[in-house]
Amino acid sequence: MEDLVESILDYVRSDYTDYAVMINGEWGAGKTHFWNNKIKKKIESMQLNGKRYTTIYMSLYGISNLEEISKKIFIETTQLMDKNLRKFMEAHEQTTIPEYAKTGIDMANLFGVTKNGDKVDYADFFSTDDKVLCFDDLERANVDVIDILGYINNFVEHDHIKTIIICNEKELSTKFKSSNIEMKTFIATYLLDKQKELNDCDKPMVEKIQEKIEHVFDKANDYERIKEKLIGETFEYAPKFDYIINGILMRYEKNQDLIRFLRENTGLIITTFLRSGTKNLRILKHALNDFEKIYDMVSRSYQNTSNRVMQTMLIFTIAVSFEIKTGKIIKEKFKNIKDNEEYKSILVSSRVLMDNRQFYIKEFDNNYYYNFKSEYRFFKFIEYYVRTRIFDMKLFKENMESIRNTVDIESLPAYKRLLTEEYWKISDDQFPDVIEEIISNIKDGKIKLIDNVKLYAYFSYFAKKKLIHYNLRVLENIFIRGMDKAWSHCEYCPNVEEELGKIALEDVVGDMREVLEHFNILNSKLLEKQYIEIADKVFKCIPMKMELFYDKFDKECMDKPIFKYYDPYQLFQRISCGSNEDIVRIKEKLMMRAEKVDKEILEPEVKNLEILKNIIDDYKRGKVPSIKLVTLTDFSNELGIILDSFDKPKKDDFYDFEDEFGEGFEEPKSETIEEIMSEEQEEVEEIIDEDEIVNEEENIKNDTEEE
Numbered sequence: 001m002e003d004l005v006e007s008i009l010d011y012v013r014s015d016y017t018d019y020a021v022m023i024n025g026e027w028g029a030g031k032t033h034f035w036n037n038k039i040k041k042k043i044e045s046m047q048l049n050g051k052r053y054t055t056i057y058m059s060l061y062g063i064s065n066l067e068e069i070s071k072k073i074f075i076e077t078t079q080l081m082d083k084n085l086r087k088f089m090e091a092h093e094q095t096t097i098p099e100y101a102k103t104g105i106d107m108a109n110l111f112g113v114t115k116n117g118d119k120v121d122y123a124d125f126f127s128t129d130d131k132v133l134c135f136d137d138l139e140r141a142n143v144d145v146i147d148i149l150g151y152i153n154n155f156v157e158h159d160h161i162k163t164i165i166i167c168n169e170k171e172l173s174t175k176f177k178s179s180n181i182e183m184k185t186f187i188a189t190y191l192l193d194k195q196k197e198l199n200d201c202d203k204p205m206v207e208k209i210q211e212k213i214e215h216v217f218d219k220a221n222d223y224e225r226i227k228e229k230l231i232g233e234t235f236e237y238a239p240k241f242d243y244i245i246n247g248i249l250m251r252y253e254k255n256q257d258l259i260r261f262l263r264e265n266t267g268l269i270i271t272t273f274l275r276s277g278t279k280n281l282r283i284l285k286h287a288l289n290d291f292e293k294i295y296d297m298v299s300r301s302y303q304n305t306s307n308r309v310m311q312t313m314l315i316f317t318i319a320v321s322f323e324i325k326t327g328k329i330i331k332e333k334f335k336n337i338k339d340n341e342e343y344k345s346i347l348v349s350s351r352v353l354m355d356n357r358q359f360y361i362k363e364f365d366n367n368y369y370y371n372f373k374s375e376y377r378f379f380k381f382i383e384y385y386v387r388t389r390i391f392d393m394k395l396f397k398e399n400m401e402s403i404r405n406t407v408d409i410e411s412l413p414a415y416k417r418l419l420t421e422e423y424w425k426i427s428d429d430q431f432p433d434v435i436e437e438i439i440s441n442i443k444d445g446k447i448k449l450i451d452n453v454k455l456y457a458y459f460s461y462f463a464k465k466k467l468i469h470y471n472l473r474v475l476e477n478i479f480i481r482g483m484d485k486a487w488s489h490c491e492y493c494p495n496v497e498e499e500l501g502k503i504a505l506e507d508v509v510g511d512m513r514e515v516l517e518h519f520n521i522l523n524s525k526l527l528e529k530q531y532i533e534i535a536d537k538v539f540k541c542i543p544m545k546m547e548l549f550y551d552k553f554d555k556e557c558m559d560k561p562i563f564k565y566y567d568p569y570q571l572f573q574r575i576s577c578g579s580n581e582d583i584v585r586i587k588e589k590l591m592m593r594a595e596k597v598d599k600e601i602l603e604p605e606v607k608n609l610e611i612l613k614n615i616i617d618d619y620k621r622g623k624v625p626s627i628k629l630v631t632l633t634d635f636s637n638e639l640g641i642i643l644d645s646f647d648k649p650k651k652d653d654f655y656d657f658e659d660e661f662g663e664g665f666e667e668p669k670s671e672t673i674e675e676i677m678s679e680e681q682e683e684v685e686e687i688i689d690e691d692e693i694v695n696e697e698e699n700i701k702n703d704t705e706e707e
Contacts, residue, residue, distance in 0.1 A: 004235055005038050011233065012043055012053065012132055012162050019232030020156045020163035029279040030244055031166050031237050032059075032136055039164075043132055051130040058134065060141040066151050073133075131161055138167035145172060149226045156230060165231070242270055248285055258295050262288070265311055268372075272315050275367050276322035287321035293391065294382060302400045309403060312374040313382060319368040320386045333360055334383045339402065343378035345419050345454075376403055414438050415447055418458060435459075435468055442478060445485025449526075450493045452483050453500065453512070453519050460511045472511055480518050492526035528565070535565040542571075542586075543578035553589065559597055563605035568612040572619070576632065583631045587638050594642045606646050613639040 011021050025031045040055050047053075058072045133155060141148055155161040192208060246266065252259045262269065273284050291314055298305050298313070320334065337343050346361050369377055381395040414437035417426065426434055438455060441447050447455070456479045462468045463475065470478075493499060534556055541549035556562075563571075575583060594602065616636040620629050 004237070005042060007233075007235060008039055008164065009042060009046070012046065013048060016160065017162065017232070018157050018160060020152065020165055020230055022165045022167065022169075022227075022231045022234040023237050024167060024169045024234055025237030026279045027168050027171065027282070029237060030281050033244075034237060035134060035136070035164075035166060040134075048130075053130055053132055055132045055134060057136065059136045060143075060148065061137040062140065062142060063148075064142045066143060066147065069148075069151065133161055133163045134166065135163070136166040138165055139169075139172040146226060149230055153226070153230050242266075244281060245270055245273065245284070248281070248288065252288075252292065255292065255296075257299060258292060261295065261310065265314060268311060268315060269318065272318045272368060273322075275370070276319070276326070278322060278326055280322075280326065283322055283325050284318065286325070287318045287386075290321065290382075290386060291317045294385070297391070297396065298400070301397075302404065305400070305403070308374055309376055312372075312376055313379060315368055315372065316377065316379055317382055317386065319364070320383055323364065324386060334387070337361075337378065337380070337383075339380055339399070340376050340378045341416070341419075348419065348423075413441070415441060415451065415455060419451065419454060423458070423462075431467070435462075439478065442482035443485075445482055445489075447482070447486060448490045449483055449487060449519055449522055450496070450499050452479055452486070453515060455479075456512060456515050476511075476514055479515055483515075483518060483522055487522040487526060490522075490526060492530045493523055496520075496523065531560060531562060532565045534560070535562045538562065539566050539571055539574060542574040543582065546578065546582050550585070550589070558593055559601060561602050561605040563608045563612070566608070568608045568615060572612060572615045575635075576619070576628075580627055580631045583628070583635055587631075587635045590642060591638055594645060599646060603646055606643060609639055610643055613643065 008021060008023075011017065023031055023035075035057070040057070043053050043055050056073060058069065060069070063069060133152075135148075135152060138145060138148065152163060152165070156163050197208065249259065249262050249266070249269075252262060269284075269288075276283075294313060294317060295310070298310065324334075337346070343361070347365055365377065379399055381392055381399045384395055385391050414434040417434060418438065423431075438447075442452060442455070456475070459468065459470070459475055459479075460472065463470055463472055538549060538552045538557055541552065575586065578586075613636050616632050616639075620632055620636075623629050
């Protein structure tokens with residue numbers, strides 16, 4: 001690095017130059033820091049021919065026209081001419097004017113506010129042999145780079161001012177190719193068509209268009225031509241990162257515990273930084289700032305957290321920061337992983353069963369945790385913090401409690417070991433016991449359905465590798481019977497594809513067909529069971545707890561065919577006992593729901609809605625008109641409109657109570673609705689009274705608990 005500094009100083013010392021020099025390096029690598037702390041200080045300490053050099057630095061970031069560059073140069077040079085400003089800067093040991101102050105000075109000079117009677121010293125304008133210009137962020141200007149270089153060439157070629165340009169040429173090249181790409185593509189396609197080359201099959205159309213764009217709009221060649229004329233030397237900025245990173249850590253000196261931890265783990269920081277494949281020190285600074293908050297929160301709330309866990313958190317914070325902020329991955333890659341166990345499950349699947357759909361996660365783990373063994377390698381609260389900038393306290397506590405409460409891996413249930421760690425980590429002596437324990441748990445119905453399917457994939461794999469001595473047909477029967485035993489106390493799995501996507505099924509898909517089909521049948525039954533429970537819970541709120549009904553219906557039933565899972569006769573009894581206002585409101589909710597929700601989702605409830613309409617029509621037949629009767633009639637009419645929006649059911653598509661509710665459920669006899677109402681009115685009233693009693697008991701219980 002000292003050689004680079006000396007080479008630039010040699011350029012400044014040269015008596016006569018008609019060229020500029022360029023410092024090229026990646027974003028965030030510390031080029032501007034290098035200028036401010038290495039080059040600038042040495043240039044300003046030099047004295048040549050009795051004159052001391054002055055540097056004028058300008059960032060071109062966001063510059064939208066060449067006039068803005070002129071203004072920046074003027075403001076930088078006015079600090080040499082305004083005596084009051086010079087005195088202030090000397091008194092406060094200020095070497096540069098802050099950017100916000102430049103704006104104020106610029107406007108003050110425009111209105112003649114800060115002149116103070118000083119006359120302009122034109123000698124300062126004409127003196128060029130003691131000034132060094134530095135233009136930074138060339139690739140980030142909003143002006144055509146060719147125009148900027150032409151502008152800078154005036155200082156270099158005609159005035160022979162020493163000029164240093166700092167930029168990232170790789171990004172400059174990308175900028176040339178990506179600017180106005182739609183317009184370039186349109187013109188290139190038009191030219192190819194006019195030249196009758198568009199439909200030729202000699203090469204792919206995309207390639208032809210790209211070649212035409214490069215031929216017609218090749219600004220890269222223009223850049224190379226003017227660069228050859230303007231730039232005499234290009235220096236590659238390749239910093240010694242270990243030295244710079246040690247400098248970055250100095251900012252945490254006030255936090256003694258943190259700086260001690262970071263100093264002890266400088267090697268981990270440097271290694272993780274290098275494995276990111278970038279040279280962006282700016283992202284590393286942001287990552288360490290994030291880790292400072294994480295370290296303080298963990299130290300304050302979970303003081304006994306092991307050093308190994310803290311080291312893993314440090315690696316993970318830096319790694320996730322680089323992966324997200326450099327755009328290597330879309331944020332969703334980590335978004336759907338909910339905890340460390342799921343992360344490890346994906347790793348096991350990708351390594352054991354060669355599941356390439358999770359290739360990125362495997363590469364991430366292999367890259368950043370290479371030769372670093374840790375039980376915890378994924379922290380959801382850190383990933384969420386880096387991705388959203390929100391420190392979620394609930395996630396933080398859940399993750400930390402999980403870390404604190406988890407016992408040694410060998411004490412975990414056997415099936416969790418198999419799903420969360422590579423099987424080859426299990427010793428040969430332990431492996432048979434692990435297999436037998438899992439088989440026993442499956443037979444006893446202790447493992448949830450989706451994990452049964454995942455485990456069967458591994459057992460099929462083991463059987464093919466002859467690691468276990470089970471026939472596939474025998475295994476299949478064990479797992480199917482185990483699922484039959486387990487399903488009654490399992491919950492419906494809504495994200496089957498996502499869960500099964502965590503394991504590779506391609507190699508065993510033929511062996512798994514029956515297990516998968518059986519799982520789907522049982523999972524469908526669980527969904528129906530869930531819907532029946534929801535329907536019972538929601539519709540029982542009518543007519544005594546209507547506000548609760550509206551809330552639950554909006555949150556839980558709008559996109560579910562909930563009417564399929566409740567007896568329409570009981571539903572009518574409840575609705576008819578409600579107020580007229582509630583009948584109207586329920587009707588409006590059904591209409592709104594029918595308009596917004598896809599017909600395919602609601603179609604299963606058509607039969608019950610049709611029965612409900614017939615019940616209402618039967619009830620109002622021959623009755624003396626009343627307000628309630630009118631509201632029920634409107635309700636029936638709206639049901640008719642909803643039913644008309646569906647395809648008409650076939651003749652043999654009738655309502656079967658046994659199909660819906662199982663054997664032993666008696667279908668109501670064909671009698672008039674008045675008879676049904678009189679027979680069951682007492683039951684409805686008992687239900688309502690019972691609801692009131694339960695509600696009252698709950699209130700008493702809550703009051704007691706509060707006391």
